[in-house]
Amino acid sequence: MSAFFAIENLGMRFGGLTAVNDFSMEVQEGSIHALIGPNGAGKSTVFNCISRFCDPQKGSIRFGGRDLLELRAHQIVAAGIGRTFQNLELLRRMTVLENVLIGQTIHVPRYLPFAPSPRRARAEAAALRDSEAILEETNLSAYRDTLAGELDFGHQKLLDLARALAGKPRLLLLDEPAAGLRNREISFVDQLLLKLAKSRGLTIMLVEHVMPLVMSVADRITVLSFGQKIAEGSPAEIRRHPKVIEAYLGSEAHA
């Protein structure tokens, strides 16, 4: 049986810099799999290869019976993979609701701008209903018509997540969902992730620096350092792993 999601021998160089080197990992269906490592370890590059913003020179990324490297960036969400962004990329001049509607793009039929059809009207009404349900779920309903750029930081983070959920992915890539949040907000994100994973049967890949969050939600952790995998295992195993303590926690303690 082939894995739900598998990266094999991924290699990505930017000019002379090797960002990811011969990296392989598998993700089990229904799990929350964290990808951790010091700054510059290549975590975001792995995500960008999966969402096809980067063209890796080597390897394959297998999901749902196909190699994602054969697809273009905008086809990834239709393949079943959604993502959030580390640096708060939002549609800042569009409303919260519009952001979520954009997230639903692949679930509304193709356009003929001046040809209304009952089928399309139904699909659009359904998209609107779904979007509002997602806003409800992420507690953003009250900000439905606010411009995304006018939300405060915490809500912008939530909106990023809401938009990604709207694509109804089977695999969700979260790039530092807790970065910049305060403790109370982190515990909210924590609860939300567990709830979502359960209620939607989501598989989640998580890049995160906030260790308490990683340790409490992840089923499995992969550790990257200088573009290479140095350890993989359950949170308890990773916490005790000497190489991880040296490369990650150690370097962080000195920083």
Place this chain on the structure above:
Amino acid sequence: MYGSLRASEFVGVLAILVAGFALPFMLPEYFLYTGNMLMTYAVLAIGLDLLIGWSGQFAFAHIAFFGIGIYGTAILESRLGVPYLLSALASALIAGGAGLLIGFPAARLKTVYLALATYAFAECAQWVFRTWDPVTGGSDGLRFNPPVIFGYETGTDGAAFPVVAIILALVVTATLYLAKSKLGRHMCAIRDSEHVASASGIDVRGIKVATFAISAVFASIAGSAYTLFQSFINADVLGASQLVTVLTMVVIGGSSSIAGVLLGVVVVGFLPEILRAMPHSLLVWQEFIYGAILVAAIVFMPQGLWGLFRQRIAARPRRHDRSARESPAVRPVPETSP
């Protein structure tokens, strides 16, 4: 969000049509000429705004497509005797095709590179208009006859005025529908973040190319409108200063808003009239003053006049805003940092 026109939009379009049919009986010929020019500029500016304001593509080839519309319609109609509407349609198709052609490479470029490449295309087009003697009349320009549409002759400004108004009303209606369509929203999504758009399943390059083509078609339609009340075209009027005028209209009025663009067209369009009326006519300073206004607008009101006006409205407290702010139950993350 989705769907048909709002009442205010419908009234706006209707107002353009009513003005188009009523004003020729009320205004002297000179004002009608200015009106025709302004409506033509409006079509141009709306098309340019699709690229600049909606999809955030700073592309400056617009006047080239305007030229294709003018020369195409004039040559087909006046020299080859093709009916006006067919000439306009053919020119729009040619312009749309040219838009696709430069859209493919342009969609890979960003910021300054996109601006330079498209500007270079516009310069090339102007050179072709100026030197292709057998077709465009070269530097002598091209004289053409007033079009006849289903027996209706458009020779004078008064006669052309209702037709130009109909063209403007159609373009505004099409743009209003576009704003509500999936395509329109995708353009805005690309403007705000190509990464988010792409990760949401939007083919960024495809939408950019489509925007280039639609914008080019609009510019060509403006060119066809121009032939209704003019009888002469020379490549000199299709240069960079024309682009600056249209760009000023879009930026002053307020990009990515049809009402804003129309406001900008009126304000900037009447500027020469005001300058002319000044003691010791300031008209010779026109280009300079445009430039100064453009810079001032970008610095002091990046959202344009319309944006300023809307901010004033938004600043007034509204009931549903307050209720959102006051209900603590819906705030999941109470301690957010600014």
